[in-house]
Amino acid sequence: MTKTTAAITAVGSYIPDFVLSNALLETMVDTNDEWITTRTGIKERRLLKDKDKGTSYLAIQAAKDLIEKKQLDPSEIDLVLIATATPDLAVASTAAYVASNIGATNAFSYDLQAACSSFLYGMSTASAYIESGRYKKVLLIGADKMSSIIDYTDRATCIIFGDGAGAVLFEPNTEGYGYQDEYLRTDGVGRDFLRIEAGGSLLPASEETVKNKQHYVYQDGKTVFKFAVSNMADAAAKIMERNKLTHDDVNWLVPHQANKRIIDATANRMDLAPEKVMMNIEHYGNTTSATLPLLLADYEQQLKKGDSLVFAAFGGGFTWGASYLTWAYDPS
Ligand code: UT7
Numbered sequence: 611m612t613k614t615t616a617a618i619t620a621v622g623s624y625i626p627d628f629v630l631s632n633a634l635l636e637t638m639v640d641t642n643d644e645w646i647t648t649r650t651g652i653k654e655r656r657l658l659k660d661k662d663k664g665t666s667y668l669a670i671q672a673a674k675d676l677i678e679k680k681q682l683d684p685s686e687i688d689l690v691l692i693a694t695a696t697p698d699l700a701v702a703s704t705a706a707y708v709a710s711n712i713g714a715t716n717a718f719s720y721d722l723q724a725a726c727s728s729f730l731y732g733m734s735t736a737s738a739y740i741e742s743g744r745y746k747k748v749l750l751i752g753a754d755k756m757s758s759i760i761d762y763t764d765r766a767t768c769i770i771f772g773d774g775a776g777a778v779l780f781e782p783n784t785e786g787y788g789y790q791d792e793y794l795r796t797d798g799v800g801r802d803f804l805r806i807e808a809g810g811s812l813l814p815a816s817e818e819t820v821k822n823k824q825h826y827v828y829q830d831g832k833t834v835f836k837f838a839v840s841n842m843a844d845a846a847a848k849i850m851e852r853n854k855l856t857h858d859d860v861n862w863l864v865p866h867q868a869n870k871r872i873i874d875a876t877a878n879r880m881d882l883a884p885e886k887v888m889m890n891i892e893h894y895g896n897t898t899s900a901t902l903p904l905l906l907a908d909y910e911q912q913l914k915k916g917d918s919l920v921f922a923a924f925g926g927g928f929t930w931g932a933s934y935l936t937w938a939y940d941p942s
Pocket of ligand 1: 640641642645646649650726765766769830831832833834835838867868869872896924925926
């Protein structure tokens with residue numbers, strides 16, 4: 611019997627219009643373009659400024675882009691997964707709202723949270739459903755409105771993050787293309803270094819927590835950087851080793867866009883030429899769950915059937931890992 615693999619068969623994306631440039635940040639906090647560019651590689655990020663729109667808005671736009679490009683009947687979608695660290699509401703599923711909004715009337719849906727690794731882990735979940743034969747069309751969306759949890763007076767975090775969303779469709783493939791392998795890890799020691807302290811069950815919202823700015827992202831950048839550099843590179847090297855891939859075999863590295871220096875370190879460890887490394891951090895900053903699908907959307911026209919892609923990410927928790935996927939279609 612032919613083995614069924616889980617292939618990505620379509621991609622969609624959305625980024626909001628408002629551009630928060632380094633020049634504009636210079637007027638908001640004590641920073642400068644030179645520092646931001648050399649330390650992170652970021653020049654600008656996009657923000658969803660509408661006060662009445664949450665992460666679901668970004669996700670819906672990305673899903674609609676995919677549906678239109680693929681000419682997909684949304685009622686055929688079996689499952690909608692939303693990878694996000696910024697759900698619309700603390701309790702009601704963002705995915706349920708998005709699924710109904712895009713006309714995925716026969717789907718069930720849920721959110722998946724693993725900070726910046728949410729989409730990477732989501733690929734594992736989506737693939738497993740397809741490989742098992744249980745479902746035929748799984749829509750995985752990575753979406754985050756990071757501007758909703760950033761303190762724009764804190765120069766340590768406000769220069770890094772942006773808003774955006776990307777979507778991919780997973781479907782069965784009998785030619786062997788698609789999801790091949792994964793190496794995923796976590797280490798709970800990480801929550802001291804990258805977190806939102808309040809608003810969860812451990813420290814519910816109160817006047818005190820608002821006054822103390824405990825609902826914003828806190829990051830000990832230096833420590834996170836050290837863990838990210840070694841773990842993302844290790845995971846990528848491991849996935850190559852396990853699948854007997856040399857740098858010649860890998861066509862693309864699809865790395866989480868947290869810091870250009872972390873991406874360069876991972877590419878160096880893999881001995882990959884810069885032209886094989888997908889990068890858009892310069893324009894979007896770190897969009898958390900959206901970085902990987904936004905890369906796929908930006909590079910879709912350069913991807914060819916059979917290309918070998920290594921994904922790698924690192925995020926809060928800590929959560930991290932790498933996966934190996936072969937591309938299933940040629941550019942249109
Ligand atoms: O996506 C989830 C995972 N997250 C990550 O992977 C992020 C990992 N961390 C990083 O990318 C980097 O640590 C940052 C970009 C956040 C910071 O870069 P860094 O090279 O680690 O800088 P630092 O925090 O060690 O700060 C160096 C100096 C400090 O000044 P002193 O103490 O040396 O005088 C900071 O106060 O730079 C100062 N600084 C800034 N200066 C200008 C910190 N932020 C800024 C700023 N503009 N925005």
